[in-house]
Amino acid sequence: MLVESLRYIASAGLVLGLMAGPALAENLRYAHVGSEGDIQTRYAEEATAAIKAATDDRITVQVFPASQLGGVAELVDGVRIGSIQMGHHDFASLARIAPEVAVFNAPFIYRDGAHALSATDPRTSRALQEINEKLIREGGVRIIGRLYRGARHISSNFEVKSPDDLAGKAFRAVPLDLWVSMVKGFGATPTPVEVSELPTALMTGLVVGQENPLTMISANKLNEVQSHVAMTGHMQSVLAIFVNEAAWQRLDEVDRTTITEVLDRKAKESLRWAQDSEGELIAQLTGAGMTFVTTENGLDLDAFRTQVLKQINADFPEYTAYIEQISAVE
Template identity: 40%
Template sequence: MLSNVCKIGCLAAVVGTFTMSMGSAAAAEVTLRYGHMHTPTSIAGMQAEWLAEAIAEKTNGEVEVQIYPNSQLGKLQELAEGVSTGSIALSHNTAGAIGSLYPPFAAFDTPYLYRDIDHLMAVTDVNSPIMQELNEGLIEASGVRVLYGFYFGTRHLTADREILAPADLDGVKIRSIPFPIYMATVEGMGAVPVPVDWSEVPTALATGVVDGQENPVNVVVSAKLNEIQDYMMLTGHISAAQMIMINEDKWQSLSPEYQQAITEAASEVRERATTAMLDSESSDLAQLRDAGMTIIGPDESLDVDAFRDSVRARIAEEFDEQYGELYEKIAAVE
């Protein structure tokens, strides 16, 4: 009997020791909270998960990234400020939103700025001279560092009516991201900009607070905005990168080995997310058509040139003095 008790006790001790050993091996030494406003199934949401997985793999689980989607940790402005104050370690946001922390960053989201997607990605590469310059300014001004930016898509207009030219938007209320570069863009398109946080957009559209909004195709699909809006106009007014940022104090607290692992993970996820976004654009557009949304492009008499001229004039009026030199540097990037 005593022998059996000993066997049981010894076995329990071995199991307990093994369990404790496994627990300490799997326990993270560093935990980073990553808050964002997108759904987990959107590409923006999935790339956050990809980053967490890549970092865990490269650090043998010693750095854990905890993801909080759907604005759980705050709205657009609150997320940007949260990373600045350090209440959130990581987030992703538009360059326009980051411009609330350091105004020059907003220039990256200027409409009709990039020649093509390759130009956009070259400019927003964290190793490019322009990004290095602005990242240094952002760190100094707000304590925030951009880790990488991935292609977030090209923004188009959706509405509850057909729109073919800026004149058709006279008096029409279009939701705008609540930051100056976007407000001016919507004004330039001919509409009345109404600032609405992303978390409130579906309700604002459904209740008539706004008549339309503008976003990349993938966002319209993932948020099912086609169930509220009947028309999409392929204005293509902004091609943008979504910027992933980290609190600078948190970054500096990490060991060089962890920093290197995160940098490598960031580079991999940037490419993966950009490829996923590019691959999804045509299929997402087809999905919207199949679901009954009317897609209007130049072949359907959409006057893209009129939108481009009108928007550029409005942007020049408000931002050329502030960002003119930066625009020249961006244009010079090959």
């Protein structure tokens, strides 16, 4: 009887030990729309490799860049339903779930790239934590990190010094409400175009200009269809890394912590990448025939700031409290 009891205890202990053992391996699908050479593509490749290493191969992440799994809408819908477990794009891409999240992409609200990263840290940003709760509740999506691509500037096939130069002209807007409002503030006519279709839209004249970080302008060879860059720096391009909530909760708590730490380290690295590359990109694009318009040679940045913020405040009065919180971040 004693022997049987000991066998039972040993067997039960073995089962409990197995239950408490290492978490099951997970393979996550990670999608984004960035092309080869863009900082966001480098970020996804390096961050996912670091996640695999840091979790001792328990978590592997397969990256699908360049809209391979669809455009922005398909990306967000895929993460919501769980057919795609992770992805990244502008915060505003999640506005169909929680409209307020678009505030993190609002123009002229960050002092610089470092401020943008601090204000969008999901571990410490009070505004983001509040909005994250709504994203989880309403859409089953959680923001777990961010990355920095650089300041966004205006490119065009003619010189742009003030909003008057864009008045009435068809200008590419990211197909999100915030971008449509901003382009109206530019004085232009917003024309939604997916990023995968942008070079063709510029070449055919469907739109006369667009706005993006210099890394994207270079990676997509927009110098071949655009002649000028106005260095407006109207947005600090910070993208949200988001995950399907059910997939996230399947992961062991230790692995979740490890992933967020990896993403934070890579976010800080992305800021350095963008800062280090700006001068090189200006030289490269100048050599490729582009002309840069700055405040030193006539760019009226105050006119852009005033007109754009007026339009944003009119269209999104609900952003006011969040913008105040963002401004207060050190």
